Amino acid sequence: MARIGRFKSDEAREAYLRTYEAMAGLWPVPAALTDVPTSFGPTHVRRSGAGDGVPLVLLAGLLATSLHWHSIIEGLVRDRAVHAFDTIGAPGRSVQTAPLAGDAAYGAWFAEVLDGLGLDRVHVLGESSGAWHATLAGMHAADRVASVSLIEPNGVIARTPWRALLKVIRFGGNTTDEGWRRMGEWLTPGVTMTDVERANAKASQGYRLAAGWARPLKDAELESFAPPLLAIYGGESVVSDPVAAQRRLAERLPSAEVEVYPGGHGVRGQVPDQVTARVVEFLARHDTAVRLDR
Template identity: 70%
Template sequence: MARIGRFRNETAREEYLRAYAAMEGLWPLPSTVSDVPTAYGSTHVRRSGAGAGLPLVLLHGFGGNGLYWYDVVEDLARDRVVVALDTVGSAGRSVQAAPLARDADYGAWFAQVLDGLGLDRAHVLGESLGAWHATLTALHAPDRVASVSLIEPNGVFTRTPVRALFRMLRFGATGSTDEGWRRMREWLTPGTDPTDVELACLKAAQGYRTAAGWARPLKDAELASIAAPLLAVYGAESVLSEPDAARRRLAERLPGAEVEIVPGGGHGVRGQVPGQVSARVARFVGQHDPSVRVDG
């Protein structure tokens, strides 16, 4: 039965909102925030940047929120508005009111957010679980998606390794100590250096019972049906993805897709080399924008 995401209790909600407020100080650009009503609940939106390009919508990973893009938003917003969402069903300032029971519901939710913002189309960028949600927008709201960029889309084109799933489940059950968090970061996102406020927000997110769904490998027909230009960025050493297998499958089923595999990168490749990843995404988005062209 489809669930509605919620905090365990009021204490957990208040703890999370304090951590969220502290994290807002990391956002480097002027921004406006709003709450867009949809059939699935109120969606918290943060907008920054300006320019002639079509807006770029950002979808965060598991346990995150729209603020986690703070380290790359300046690069992404050089010639367009960037719209960072707190995904409904995840910890954040969005408030879920109805289940996202089917894959198509994510497309409907995304379209309703764009409607509330007065946007006809947008580019979409998702990371990790957010890459799955971004893929669903391309599948189920294709007329609203100008391009889709995916960072570490584990479980979307190939299955997430079973051994990795077991390790993450064990962490969820027993690993919430400081030592457990350290070991998880060293395994999952080596080479990254999150701030104290980021870690505090991640820890506080454990007080939220998520209903954001999980990625599944696309069927061949689904993959072949994606019409939007697609970029997938992987860390070559990721423990959650199989970059070479994903590149082979995309070459066979969606030959127009672009795949970037970053040597030495892990699942946290954006945090390891934020400038490299943001530049790659910005170039791809610009090449598929009728208003902005990026050379190189």
């Protein structure tokens, strides 16, 4: 049964929002904020940048929000407007009011947010569980999507190993500082959270998620995926299998581009300049394709 995401209590929400406002102080460029009405609830959007490039939408990973792109946003806004969403059904300033019943509902939500922003067609960049939501946008709102870029799309192209899932669950039950430290060393080695980021992540556990979990795409879904696709992996990731993903894409969607960098699940934080440059180059190529289509 589809659920509605919500904070466990008013106190949990207030505590979380204090950490959210502290996180906002990490955003390094000017931003305009708006709350877009949708049939699933108001969606909070942070807009930065300008330019002739097709706009870009950012979808963050598990327990993360629009603000978690602060470390690479400067590199993304040089040629285009960038709209970072707080995903509905996840912690943040979006407020879910109706359930997302099935994968297609994410496409409907995504399209409604674009309508509210007055955007016709956009690129989409998602990370981790946000990569799953970006994939759903590419599947179920394909006419609105110029390209899809995925960073560490665990469980989308290739299955996440069961042992990794079990370890995530075990770590999730240990909310002590030591538990968070050990999980970070295992999941995102080489990436160190700031005190502000850690406080926000811990406070996000006061939210009951309803944002949906990734599943491997079926062969037919992968073969019919319409938007140009870029998948970026950390070669030492414990939750992704870049070798299996690259092999499957070569078989089922040979037009897809795959990049594997040294690093783990936190590859964006380990080699931010390389990841950003690769995404920006991919977007620029498909800006041209979109303009020619018109």
